Amino acid sequence: MNQIKNWILENPTIYSIAKFVLIATFVLVIIQFLRRFLRKSISNTTARYKSQKTVEFVGYVLLVILSFSYFTGNIKDFTLAIGLFSAGVAFTLQELILSIAGSIYIFVVNVYKPGDRIEINGIKGDVIDVDSMYTTMMEIGQWVSSDNYSGRIVKLSNAFVFKGPIYNYSQDFPFIWDEFNLPIKYGSDIELAKSLVIDIASKTLSEFTANSKAQWKEVVNKYYIEDAIVEPTLAITLTDNWVQFNLRYIVDYKKRRVTKHELNDSIRKAFEGTNGKVVLASTTIELVKIPEIKVDINP
Template identity: 40%
Template sequence: METFLEQTIYDPTIGKIIATIIGVIIIWLVLKVVQNRLFNNIEELHQRYRVKKASSFVGFLLTVVLISVIFSDKLGGFTVALGVAGAGIAFALQEVIASVAGWAAIMFGGFYKTGDRVQLGGIKGDVIDIGVLRTTLMETGQWVDGDLYNGRIVRIANSFVFKEPVFNYSSDFPFLWDEIKIPVRFGSNYDLAETFFKSSLDEIISKFSETAATTWKQLVKKYLIENATTKPMITMIFNDNWVEFTLRYPVEYKRRRITKDKLFRSILKQIESSDGEVKLASATFEIVDGSGIKVKVEK
């Protein structure tokens, strides 16, 4: 028994295993201390999330390096075999490798971050987690109208960023241009109607317009893009049935539906208070060159 214990204690392999365990414990204890100190100095949630992910990745990387260094003399004879096996594994796990590369591109390339609203391959939602292999979205839309959550969580492989466009609703310019169309009956007071629409836009959209203008100026400095106006705009056309006013305005990307609701309510109240000077239109049909119609009434 004593001989067995001596052989076990002085066995080089056992010593390397013990050294590996101690080294891994030290790495993760130091990493935990560093994370706690960093988190105490970081108040911004997105920055804390990215630091946590990056530090965990560094911990795994240091663990792999430690194991490779300790057992390096045992791995030398398997170089060729590992090379052939590595090529086969790389081919079999190409999607996984592409997802890891996609994760690096997302974290350091500015595609999106947690909290952003994005559209990936027709799936729209808010980013709630960015893993090494997959991005997790809280989905919006589908059977739910507007930009509201439908309760479904979707996980998408990070390799997607290399294959399809990534639509970001909130990165550099967290506003969208939205439009509503209002049909007005022929013969209405069009100037009064436009006054109503402008009044509603000024009341509800002004706060978005001012903030959007400031953000757009920063966007112009960053990209080669024209200095477009962010003020609400009203245009008019007419067709066979009515005069159509189009109200175009900037709005925060998460408040499209509620803003449209406020605009419609405000406009409807003003039209109803116009004593018939402004009337909303509906589809009409005009009979041209119709023949006489005889009506017989039976008792």
């Protein structure tokens, strides 16, 4: 034991490193202890998540400050050390620095948060975690249709918040506009078809329409944007084969697929109940004239 003690005392560098490791370990243990304490003490999911991330962030910043002040020997030299360190690693660690800066930007500006549905760098999904380096998402789309989960968890560098647009489906206004087309056969009772479609859409979407009106007023007050129609609207276009109905409506961003199914199924049943007055169309081909065919059979 004395030999080890003498060896450490004779090598001040080893002693200094060992002492720093103990200090860093102590800080990390304190961070983990506080995170576990908050996880058990706070019942609200959002508050618990934010408090844990705050403790983690403050702890790591404190650890960096302690590291520089320890090895420079004087806290006054901290600014100089930061400058020298930044000049040395800015190029090689630019992606890492951008990721950390991105996490701070996401937290301060509230670009998105866990629970939001976003699209960034061509990837669409629900945000399930944001840490100091990565944004973790549950992917939707890709090989599955509509807005269903694909089952893949995607980790994306926070640096991408500076590199392109971020589409947020749920922030400020958790509704989106959707639409689909209905082909109505020529000769059908168009007025009856219009009333059926509007009545079904109004009843099916009444809850979304009422909730979105209040939300949209807040958006108009917050941003420079004109007022919008949130009630279902129907536009008619005449085509070569049928009368095309275009139904446009507002829906909760997480219920787009199931709502479209309910609308289509209800409209189909309503049309079938008209006893042929309203008929869905399909592609038709009309032969105006059959060309003459001459067959010359030599004996």
